[in-house]
Amino acid sequence: MEKITLTIDGKEVTGIAGQTIMEVARENGFHIPHLCYHPKLSKTGACRLCIVRINNTMLKASCTEPVVSDMKVITEDEGIKSIRKWLLGLILMEGDHNCLYCDADGDCQLQAYVKTYEVEQSKEDFPVIEREIDYITSNAIKRNENRCILCGRCVRACKEIQVSNVWGLCERGSSTHLIADDDKKIGESTCVKCGTCVQYCPTGALTFQPVLGKGPNWELKKESSICIYCGVGCKIDFYTNKEGLLVKTMGHEDGPNDGHLCVKGRFGFDFVQSPKRLTKPLIKKEGQFQEVGWNEALDFVAQKLSAAKEQFGPDSIAGLSSAKCTNEENYVMQKFMRSVIGTNNIDHCARL
Amino acid sequence: MTNSIREIPESAGFLVIGSNTTENHPVIGSMIKNEVVNKKKKLIVVDPRKIELAKFADFYFAIKPGTNIAILNGFMHVLIKEGLYNREFVEKRCEGFDELAKTLEKYTPEYVADICGIDNADDIVQAARLMAELKPMALYYSMGITQFMSGVNGVKSTANLQMLLGNMGVAGGGVNPLRGQNNVQGACDMGALPATYPAYIPVASDENKAKFEAAWGTQGMSTKPGLTLMEMMNAAHAGDVKAMYIMGENPVMSDPNQQHVIESLEHLDFLVVQDIFLTETARYADVVFPACAFIEKEGTATNTERRVQPMHRVLKPKDDVKDDWWIIMQIARRMGANWDYEEPKDIFKEIIAVTPSYAGITYKRIEEELIQWPCPTKEHPGTQILHKETFSRGKGLFTAIDYTPPFEETDREYPVILTTGRILEHFHSGTMTRNSKVLDETVPEGFVEMHPNDASNYNISDGELVAVSTRRGSIRIKAKILKRSKPNVVFIPFHFFESCANKLTVDCLDPVCKIPEYKVCSCKIEKISA
Incomplete structure (x- = not known):
């Protein structure tokens, strides 16, 4: 692979032929503002926010421009700053970006850049085209196109990551808008509700239906764990609110899933907070379950198992472990059956 | 898996057999779809149901449930007959080839097509030729290979094929069971x-x-050696096992032949269940731990x-x-x-x-x-690819395997083949997914998926409540009519206790690993209303 040496903001860096300026810059710790670009998706150069100055003259979109030897890249100067501010201003004029009513408030790339570049509300009277709001047809995904900046990340995420090709952009110019399948509502389309489009949306145009706890984005805590469902072992970021309730999940980039999730990994966790969960040990007395304390339940079980072992031998007892439990728990369960009970009657649902 | 998920982009093509990947391992399913749809990689799908991946396949074989071994033998027959297999790999790294070749002699494309119910025998030849060109080809399978009385043999057949093609120990190849x-x-x-x-x-x-x-x-x-899960239930039924301790499992829903499981649990002197919900199984317990x-x-x-x-x-x-x-x-x-x-x-x-x-x-x-x-x-970095230089036992052993029919074959009384499995929105016994709003709302109840021809024969319309019965039991369930399975094959997901598929399934087991034959039994469909 041909190595290419160039300078970014005066620092000498190397990239590989075929890489874009954006890619080399990111690898070397430079942040270039961007909205339509995402490292996991194909490049379109749509938003132009990532423009950089090349060899002190021309401006190019860094997300699509390949690196060339001895290139001098400036990621930001006064000229670029004012263009970025102007571009952001245009985006704001085109839509209805009122953060007060937006679920993405505090977790919005557009909002972050607007604050960084101190963009103010336009005083000009711009004809705003009312676009579609669909909060009802899907129980998983909400869509408000007045907040859409037409970056096309959702379209590419659906095509390149989930590979369902549900989202598409339709019509041209200021009439451009998002459609599902052949112009259906999202809830009536072939959408499988993986939520990948929402994860990749840089604004609040696509958001999740609130099915779990709620809370402002800046109050949410994040912790990763492994999905409970199939054997892929997707790594998931779980977001919880101040009350300790689960709010949403996002695919973690470092897992075997590479950031992706399916509908179960996205929406399959309210069961943890279900009021039907067991909360106390139960002992069946005269055919009815009764809540008891831990000591009573544990003593009773130990005594019954000991008695069965004594009377009928260790092989009269059998244990089922679980593919839903951790390695540690499975280990302890088989150790219990083998060393405490004295039988190898231990299995789990591997064959089911 | 002998190989790793991150090698999917390194495969030249894929054979997916007995795995509805986009529904049951959706994230891997999407990765394979991406290679096939967006990067034009080759795909061969073998599945009784026309699953989503079949739509993108270069070859799709809608086999009769339970005939995996026949079609795998058919592919291998062509590879050997036409000299397309990887001779170097077979000679250097494997043993037992001659015996395998001898057994495969009778598995001509026509013979296999007849067993599997495939219309065009030549497709088997074409697909085998394509497999030989794909360097490497990854084989993915799941419970559609294993949940048969011949499950162990099915697994060995997948290994036979990948060894014959020399796809073992290389990045992007391998035998990849999806757990x-x-x-x-x-x-x-x-x-x-x-x-x-x-x-x-x-x-x-x-x-x-x-x-x-x-x-x-x-x-x-x-x-x-102790008892396997199904043997435990049988022993409990017979009174040999007196007490059970069940952690995080729901055998009443997930084991075949539900009635037998319930009787077994009722026979126990003492049952402890440790779970997050009061499951169908926990109801039979003496003590339940949260x-x-x-x-x-x-x-x-x-x-x-x-x-x-x-x-x-x-x-x-x-x-x-x-x-x-x-x-x-x-x-x-x-x-x-x-x-x-x-x-x-x-x-x-x-x-x-x-x-x-x-x-x-x-x-x-x-x-x-x-x-x-x-x-x-x-200091060890871990192992991305198994069997790289040698196999665990030294040389890779080909096992000559003959096709054996499933336990239950259709007859006049039970003329339809029933196969069971999972769907995208639900998981196993439904304990988790049916308590999650979006999933439960999206698919709130069970269904029997049947071909329009069958629906027409039985005079059943879409959404109509029908009775599905086997020798073990009978359930009432809504019909979902679509061209997914072939005529005379119906599918029921097993997540729903109200229309519990495992009231119907047969509890015969693979003699070696004791896996139940969930994927095929014989049933009858009856219209309920006049």
């Missing part, structure tokens, strides 16, 4: 199996017994590619809801054991001391590194 539960790999690795200690060390050995007795500071352990759900606990889980990953506590459990390991330890102590684990980390330290394939793994390492077992030392 159905998030830690089924780990549960097996940890010895939650009747015949093996952790790391698959056999229990039927005095030497191994002595080793584990020393490690666990105990005496009087057994060298007699356990933590997965995001309420710490520990590790091992995925389908043998990758050991950390699980973290996201939510705080309620006061009287306890960790599974803690509950087991409390009982063990009351029965005389001196266990004193304070946290999962203590248990993991003991695991790596007795599990050679995990010996080099630590909590700290898996936070920072991607580690797949075997990982024998702290």
Whole structure:
């Protein structure tokens, strides 16, 4: 692979032929503002926010421009700053970006850049085209196109990551808008509700239906764990609110899933907070379950198992472990059956 | 999996057999779809149902349920007959080829097409030629290979094919079973199996017994392999097993022949169930312990590619809801054991001391590194690809295998083939997904999926409630009419207790590994209303 040496903001860096300026810059710790670009998706150069100055003259979109030897890249100067501010201003004029009513408030790339570049509300009277709001047809995904900046990340995420090709952009110019399948509502389309489009949306145009706890984005805590469902072992970021309730999940980039999730990994966790969960040990007395304390339940079980072992031998007892439990728990369960009970009657649902 | 998920882009093509990947392992399904749809890689699909991947396949074989071995033999017959197999790999790294070749002689495309119910026998030839061109081809399978009385032979057949093609030990190749539960790999690795200690060390050995007795500071352990899940139920039914301790399983919903399972549990003198819900199984218990759900606990889980990953506590459990390991330890102590684990980390330290394939793994390492077992030392990077230089046993052994029909064949009384499985929105016995709003709303009830021809024969319309019966039982369920299975094959997902598929399934087992034949039995369909 041909190595290419160039300078970014005066620092000498190397990239590989075929890489874009954006890619080399990111690898070397430079942040270039961007909205339509995402490292996991194909490049379109749509938003132009990532423009950089090349060899002190021309401006190019860094997300699509390949690196060339001895290139001098400036990621930001006064000229670029004012263009970025102007571009952001245009985006704001085109839509209805009122953060007060937006679920993405505090977790919005557009909002972050607007604050960084101190963009103010336009005083000009711009004809705003009312676009579609669909909060009802899907129980998983909400869509408000007045907040859409037409970056096309959702379209590419659906095509390149989930590979369902549900989202598409339709019509041209200021009439451009998002459609599902052949112009259906999202809830009536072939959408499988993986939520990948929402994860990749840089604004609040696509958001999740609130099915779990709620809370402002800046109050949410994040912790990763492994999905409970199939054997892929997707790594998931779980977001919880101040009350300790689960709010949403996002695919973690470092897992075997590479950031992706399916509908179960996205929406399959309210069961943890279900009021039907067991909360106390139960002992069946005269055919009815009764809540008891831990000591009573544990003593009773130990005594019954000991008695069965004594009377009928260790092989009269059998244990089922679980593919839903951790390695540690499975280990302890088989150790219990083998060393405490004295039988190898231990299995789990591997064959089911 | 012999190989890894991140090698999917390195495959030149894929054979997906007995796996509805986009519904049951959707993230891997999307990765394969991306290679095929967006990067024009080749795809061959073998499945009785026209699953989503079949739409993108270069060749799709809608085989009769239970005929995997026949079609795999058919592919191999062509590869050998036309000299397309990887001679170098076979000669250097494998043994048993001559016997395999002899057995395969009769599996001509026409013979196989007849067994499998394939219209065009020449497709088998074309697909086999394509497989030989794909360097490497990855083979993916799931329960559509294993859940048969011939499950073990099905698995061996997939290995035969990939060895014949020389696709073993190379990046982007391999035999890749997709495991159905998030830690089924780990549960097996940890010895939650009747015949093996952790790391698959056999229990039927005095030497191994002595080793584990020393490690666990105990005496009087057994060298007699224990009962498998289905055998436990049979033994309970017969009165030989008196007490059971069930942690995080719901056999009433997930085992075949539900009526038999319920009778077995009722025969027990004592049943303990440890779970997060009062499941269908827990209702038969004498004692029920409330356990933590997965995001309420710490520990590790091992995925389908043998990758050991950390699980973290996201939510705080309620006061009287306890960790599974803690509950087991409390009982063990009351029965005389001196266990004193304070946290999962203590248990993991003991695991790596007795599990050679995990010996080099630590909590700290898996936070920072991607580690797949075997990982024998702290310096070892883990193993991305198995069988790279040699196979575990030295040479790869071809096993000559003949096709054997399923246990139940259709007859006049039960003329329709029933196959069962999971769907995208639900999981196993439904305990989790049916308590999750979006999933439950999206698919609120069970259905029997049938071909329009069958619907027309039985005068059934879409959404109509019908009766489906087998020799084990009968359920009422809504008909869903679509061209997915072939005529005379119906599919029922097993997640729904109201229309429980496992009231119908047959409890015959593979003689070696005791897996039940969930994927094929004979049923009849009856219209309920006039």
